[in-house]
Amino acid sequence: MTDSRLSLHEARCLLLDRASPTEAWVEHCHQVAKVAHHVGAALQQTGAEFDLELLEVRALLHDIGRSKTHGALHGWSGYCLLKGEGFAAEGRGCLTHWLKGRSHTEVAESDLWEPSLADRAFEALGPHWDLADSVLSVADSSVQHTTIVPMAARHLDLDQRYGKSPWLTRAAELAESQAAEISDALGFPLDDLLAPLYRAS
Ligand SMILES: [Fe+2]
Secondary structure (H helix, E strand, O other), rough: OOOOOHHHHHHHHHHHHHOOOOOOOHHHHHHHHHHHHHHHHHHHHHOOOOHHHHHHHHHHHHOHHHHOOOOOOOOHHHHHHHHOOOOOOHHHHHHHHHOOOHHHEEEEEEEEOOOOHHHHHHHHHOOOOOOOHHHHHHHHHOOEEEEOOHHHHHHHHHHHHHHOOOOHHHHHHHHHHHHHHHHHHHHHHHHHHHHHOOOOO
């Protein structure tokens, strides 16, 4: 199957096709896309070069695997779903919000899945992690359920919901370092950009 490119409108339709807009995880996806757009547009103004619409599409669809499972593999499930429809590039957000910038070894060592899944996931991800990947990761770390919040609040909520674990602690660490990378690129703290969005619907 040849890959085509989904527009933002088509991505919204695809999401609607897979789930009710009243489901909390769908609203979460819209909020993550809103944050990704906000950060991505600000980065573009500093001269960073990436496809803003693709970033927003990836953010919008990052949790589409939740239409199949809410388990630990929803990221992989979402990627497989989109790849199966010819949208592997758009499915990258499913991988990046799951892997979060971890190394192959870290993912293979998890007892949540077979080590061979790490091989398949990293084969799909490829060797590069770029600024747009960091924006998506940070955007997902900034939306608690359906509310945009400081990342520390989001990660605290995850610890409370799922129980503190090395996997979640590492996710918080990686998001903080990605936020620092974005702040450097912006030339000012990312939190200054996001603060007006906190608690907004
Ligand atoms: Fe998410």
